[in-house]
Amino acid sequence: MILRTLVLLLSVLTCGGTISAQSDALEKQVIAALRGQVVTLKTFRKGGRVEFDAAGQIKNSGETGSWTIYSRFLVTKIELSDTRLRVGGPRMVHYRDRLQKKLVIARSDMNVDVDIDITKGANAADISAAIARVFAGAEGLAPHAPEYWRPYLEGKPEAPTCGPATTVRVGGNVMGSKLVKQVRPQYPEEAKSFRVQGVVVLQATITETGDIGRLVIAEPAGAGLDESAVEAVSKWKYTPTLLNGAPVCVVTTITVNYAFSG
Numbered sequence: 001m002i003l004r005t006l007v008l009l010l011s012v013l014t015c016g017g018t019i020s021a022q023s024d025a026l027e028k029q030v031i032a033a034l035r036g037q038v039v040t041l042k043t044f045r046k047g048g049r050v051e052f053d054a055a056g057q058i059k060n061s062g063e064t065g066s067w068t069i070y071s072r073f074l075v076t077k078i079e080l081s082d083t084r085l086r087v088g089g090p091r092m093v094h095y096r097d098r099l100q101k102k103l104v105i106a107r108s109d110m111n112v113d114v115d116i117d118i119t120k121g122a123n124a125a126d127i128s129a130a131i132a133r134v135f136a137g138a139e140g141l142a143p144h145a146p147e148y149w150r151p152y153l154e155g156k157p158e159a160p161t162c163g164p165a166t167t168v169r170v171g172g173n174v175m176g177s178k179l180v181k182q183v184r185p186q187y188p189e190e191a192k193s194f195r196v197q198g199v200v201v202l203q204a205t206i207t208e209t210g211d212i213g214r215l216v217i218a219e220p221a222g223a224g225l226d227e228s229a230v231e232a233v234s235k236w237k238y239t240p241t242l243l244n245g246a247p248v249c250v251v252t253t254i255t256v257n258y259a260f261s262g
Helices: 002-013 025-032 123-136 147-153 190-191 227-235
Strands: 038-040 049-052 071-073 077-080 083-097 102-117 179-180 196-208 210-221 241-243 246-248 250-258
Touching: 049 123, 071 102, 083 123, 083 196, 102 123, 123 179, 147 210, 196 227, 210 227, 227 250
Parallel strands: 049 102
Antiparallel strands: 038 071, 071 083, 077 083, 083 102, 196 210, 196 250, 241 246
16 A cells, blocks of 8 residues: 555656646645555654655654654645645554454554655656655665564564574583573553553574574564564673583574553
8 A cells, every 4th residue: 555655646746847836736636646545754753743855864853763653654734835745644553463463553643744855946756756765665664674673574584593503402412591681671651652562572592602692573562662672682691502511602582571560
């Protein structure tokens, strides 16, 4: 749906000529193409307004958040002038549905306006290119999300590996690692406000020194819980796993639970 909408918008814009303040017909076409559609930003900036220049670079300062909260929104507002395109509406939040056992999307009460600068006198092709630099297209979300999200977003689940070495299992000549430093994940305020609880399942490597190596998300909870889990777990420390007395790298599964207390 998202990609089809953007393709439609680009085809509409490339049919036009120079944009002027009186381009009511073109504005109506853009409104018809986008209103009521869910679009995807390449940049997951928090806040009620995100401003881009014509090159697709963010102009205003702010904090970046989770794509599960800040990447998508429902278009309910569209304004086009000779110097700016504004597209806005409520953000769409992804969270794990326990019955469907997957991330689902729901409308939130958080609104965002996205402003894209348009050079005065620009033609329709220039505007089309500016839009394509701000919104995700056929490439989807994966190239714009943190690396630990990519296997999940690409639909290619993979466990991190320690290299070509044979898989190590605890027992016999193997002495398992023990967790010696555990940083407690913070419950994101957004997830609390949305009343989202859930379980984040991570696949991780524990290096020869007992540090966390590569992390990937195996089963997400959404609503910002996953980033919180990764941030905390990446700081965990284990005693080294020993094989015949020598430290080795191992792969493990880590589960982080988020639930309201009381």
